[in-house]
Amino acid sequence: MNEIILFDLDHTLYEAYNTWRNPLQQLFREHCSITRFPWKMYFKLRDFNNVFDLLYQKSFRHHWLTSELASLLLLLIEKRVDASLLFDELERIDFRLRVLRHKYPRPGMYRLSAMATLADHKVFQKTVQLAQDICNARSVRALTPEYYNMAAMTPHDGVVQCFDFLSTEGYRFYLATEGDYKHQIFKIKRLSLQSYFKGKILASEFYLENPSYQSALRTITTAVNDGSYGKKFYSKEIIHADETVRMFEMLKHKEHYFYYYALCHAIASDADTPEKVLLQSKAPEHLLSTDITPESKVLMVGDRNDKDMVPLWKIFQSACYLIRIKAGVYKDEKLKFKIPKRNYAETKNFRGVLSRLKKELKGGYI
Numbered sequence: 247m248n249e250i251i252l253f254d255l256d257h258t259l260y261e262a263y264n265t266w267r268n269p270l271q272q273l274f275r276e277h278c279s280i281t282r283f284p285w286k287m288y289f290k291l292r293d294f295n296n297v298f299d300l301l302y303q304k305s306f307r308h309h310w311l312t313s314e315l316a317s318l319l320l321l322l323i324e325k326r327v328d329a330s331l332l333f334d335e336l337e338r339i340d341f342r343l344r345v346l347r348h349k350y351p352r353p354g355m356y357r358l359s360a361m362a363t364l365a366d367h368k369v370f371q372k373t374v375q376l377a378q379d380i381c382n383a384r385s386v387r388a389l390t391p392e393y394y395n396m397a398a399m400t401p402h403d404g405v406v407q408c409f410d411f412l413s414t415e416g417y418r419f420y421l422a423t424e425g426d427y428k429h430q431i432f433k434i435k436r437l438s439l440q441s442y443f444k445g446k447i448l449a450s451e452f453y454l455e456n457p458s459y460q461s462a463l464r465t466i467t468t469a470v471n472d473g474s475y476g477k478k479f480y481s482k483e484i485i486h487a488d489e490t491v492r493m494f495e496m497l498k499h500k501e502h503y504f505y506y507y508a509l510c511h512a513i514a515s516d517a518d519t520p521e522k523v524l525l526q527s528k529a530p531e532h533l534l535s536t537d538i539t540p541e542s543k544v545l546m547v548g549d550r551n552d553k554d555m556v557p558l559w560k561i562f563q564s565a566c567y568l569i570r571i572k573a574g575v576y577k578d579e580k581l582k583f584k585i586p587k588r589n590y591a592e593t594k595n596f597r598g599v600l601s602r603l604k605k606e607l608k609g610g611y612i
């Protein structure tokens with residue numbers, strides 16, 4: 247069988263929203279006497295993830311509470327930091343960082359300028375310092391594991407039946423999810439779906455665990471920190487490290503297409519454990535190659551047009567079949583491309599997925 251079937255994770259296989267919102271609310275109510283959780287503030291903070299990424303090893307991406315995020319929230323709730331001043335400053339930093347990213351496509355140069363930009367912002371620096379001081383407090387550190395324990399996850403109705411059918415019939419299917427590789431593994435385990443995806447969790451940020459990426463990033467960070475980056479700008483080692491980091495980071499977002507090329511290259515070279523290929527790849531340029539001949543049919547099940555449906559349609563055109571779950575937080579997202587009905591179907595929930603897959607797999611249209 248030549249078909250490959252890709253499944254998105256969040257909002258497709260389970261209800262991703264309340265899974266993290268409810269425990270977070272409960273945790274702050276119990277530990278910090280917060281009766282009304284400040285959601286507006288929380289979402290605003292999350293919008294500036296890129297700014298904090300530059301300073302924190304762990305960021306607060308994907309709703310996974312960290313002690314850093316807990317400290318920041320506590321500081322803002324306790325009014326030890328003026329929220330409006332902080333957010334104004336974050337807006338300005340974020341804007342400047344976006345400009346710098348365009349100005350300096352080499353990651354080391356960007357990082358150097360970004361650090362200098364951050365050093366100019368007093369309110370931000372003070373907040374970060376305060377947050378770092380309290381994030382090691384035992385009470386704050388205890389929030390993270392407690393939050394993990396409270397995050398109960400259940401797959402949508404029909405998910406297990408669907409994977410049972412596909413496994414029994416010998417179809418090849420993979421998890422095509424945007425986000426942090428370790429977090430996505432954590433979720434799959436929580437959902438008790440790990441037996442279906444051994445070696446097949448192809449999370450877009452796998453590169454954070456890739457030794458070639460890690461070593462290149464280390465080279466850049468060391469040179470930036472010891473001040474030698476500018477002097478070594480044209481050295482082979484620095485140029486290579488910059489290129490490696492730049493290319494791996496192109497895989498981060500699904501809507502930028504390269505992620506899907508990388509995923510297909512990995513499956514083509516090892517259909518049983520493509521995850522290993524991505525994690526061990528030494529040559530991002532091979533993963534980014536757009537030279538893909540669709541020798542098989544590609545089926546995708548997801549909830550978002552911009553990240554799950556349109557990129558695959560653009561790459562594979564009539565050799566793909568897309569099933570969009572029109573439910574959850576992105577249910578009203580519009581499809582901005584004309585995709586023929588024979589290649590695109592919508593369903594109100596996951597229960598409708600298996601029948602559509604069966605029909606498509608049996609019919610064959612290539």
Ligand SMILES: [Mg+2]
Nearest residue numbers: 254256257549
């Ligand atoms: Mg999704």
